[in-house]
Amino acid sequence: MILPPLSLYIHIPWCVQKCPYCDFNSHGVDRLKGATDTPHEAGLPEQDYIKALMQDLDADLAGVQDRKLTSIFFGGGTPSLFSPEAIEQILQGVEQRIPFTDDIEITLEANPGTVEQARFEGYRNAGVNRLSIGIQSFDPAQLKRLGRIHGRDDAIRAAESARNAGFSRFNLDLMHGLPNQTEAEALADMQQAIDLQPDHLSWYQLTLEPNTAFYQAPPPLPDDDTLWEIQQAGQQLIATAGYHQYEVSAYAKTGSEARHNLNYWQFGDYLAIGAGAHGKISWPTAGGGLEIVRTSKQRHPKQYLNAVDYISQRTALEPAELPVEFLMNALRLKEGVDESLYPQRTGQPLSSLSPELKKLQEMGLMELGTGRLKTTDEGFIYLNAVLETFLSSE
Template identity: 45%
Template sequence: MPLPPLSLYVHLPWCERKCPYCDFNSHEIARIPEREYVAALLADLEEDLELIQGRPVSTLFIGGGTPSLFSGAAIERLMAGLGEKLTFADHLEATMEANPGSAEVEKFGEFRRAGINRLSLGVQSFQDEKLQALGRVHNSNQARSAIEQLQQAGFENFNIDLMHGLPGQDQCDALFDLEQAIEFQPPHLSWYQLTIEPNTFFNKHPPVLPAEDNLASIQDCGEALLADRGYTQYEVSAYSRPGKSCRHNVNYWSFGDYLALGAGGHGKITRSDGRITRYAKTRAPADYLKGKQRTVSRRHLGRDEIVEEFMLFALRLNDGFSLQRFEQRTGQSRQLIAPQIASLAQRELLVLDGDNIKTSELGRRFLDSVITEFLH
């Protein structure tokens, strides 16, 4: 069984203020223990080197939390240490999440010099009242300034993160945010609906969100606007100019492998004998820093789980997947999913094009129901 491409995810778990909708492993802190945490990340990698199995790392993604709270010097130490312990592929995509706060913006040039070549900027909205409703620490002017400054710092490849379906938002508001973002000509836009997740402030104190009909109208009009402005939707909430899709996320959705470093990180590794393992790091930053047991769970996936997870991710991609890729990435026969594919195609929820399977426009609207067909 050929090994899939390998990515690396690094989690930096601290933020200035926890957003009320955020269910990620993030923690408010006054002073980040940068030096200690970078040392812990590199020690963690040393313990996991055998998972690489001779492969280069094709993409790197530093997420959080708010990674841009780290200093440029800390990111430089991290990148240098990673480069000493593993092999980065030619044309590495190295993404880092950043917030538009003024303190972070001043460091964009340092991040670029450290080896980061793609920034993902968490704007969420260009309207101050919407940002306040989301509990964001920046305002709309800071968002615009941050985009201008990342471009001045030399970042030709960047993503603007926007949300829709916000409290009090109508279609005009949502399209205004998109128009504002498009004016900066970003190569990539992530545009996704606000959802209320368990264990968040919004879950305990739900805001009033737009009605379902309004959400559908926002989605339809937004997709049409993005297509008209030259952005191709290649995944449920991802839009890009030609050749500018996020390679790191595409590897996730294509059931590729990824190493995980950092408190709360999750990884997936395929072995040459076909075994597929998921593992997780301890969520508590203090425990991660102590280093007694950074990897707290490791689980080998059974056949049904492998098939379910492949379909869960691959069907998010507008181009779908090939049956050959299904067999290569899962080690399973295409006959396992043939009945479901035939049934969904008959109902015009899937489109079959030779070896390729993808959702139809109708199937994308009922994606959860399509994926459920493959769950046991």
């Protein structure tokens, strides 16, 4: 049995403040002060957290199974609140435990309000070779509504500083469908992002998630017709600028697709350390199959820092769950995946999908006979309907 590629996700759970739309496991810095007895840098217990990360990783090392890491992703929260020295210490600790591939991709999420060029240079020297910069919008009024701590000039300066610091690969993260946003305003945001010449763009619609301030007090969002017009016009603008859509919300110059995210969508394996981090590991079984196990770690930073067992939940997926688990990832890719990946990554024969695939082909939502598991263009638009077909068959 050939195991999937292996990645590592590292969660840094702190932000300067919680944004009203955010449902990620993030915690304002001020809430953490006093959580430990050690000195903090900018209110953060860097050394305590690094120690916990390494202990967490040590407990997960059996899942490596003689593989090298192909990618590392620092997500949050706001990882750029951690000093370059702390990021370097983490990467050194990881490499002492797990070997890296020669071309490993190491991404760090950064917010424009927490970085300057010297800090970017420090991250580059620490081993980070790709950045994902959380812009969200260049419109000052929208940034204020979204609770962002940066302004338009900060966002532009962050992208320019990333390039000046030697990052040839960086993503700009944008949202559309913002409160009262017009098509012209959304396109102006995208054009400004394109002008900064990143090699990768993430562009996704604002949604109101439970347990967020926006969900409790919804802002006035554009109607469905306006949202559709924004998406159609925005995708045309992005394509004209030379970016291809390879995933539902991701666009890249040729060869600049995010390898870490591709591993997720291709149902690869990933260790995950840090407060609230979620991982997935495949384990060979005695019968030649696979057991796929998902884990989640202690969610609150204080609990995580004081943990004896970092895992809060461990779930082995049932065979009946695997079709949807695989497809809800793979079909997010515009070109889908080679159909041989399904038996490799799930241990199940492709024939187990046949009834549903044939039904979806008849509905014009899936392409068959191409050697790939891939939706039609219409199926890509109505991806939730495609997945519902498999959910209803469980």
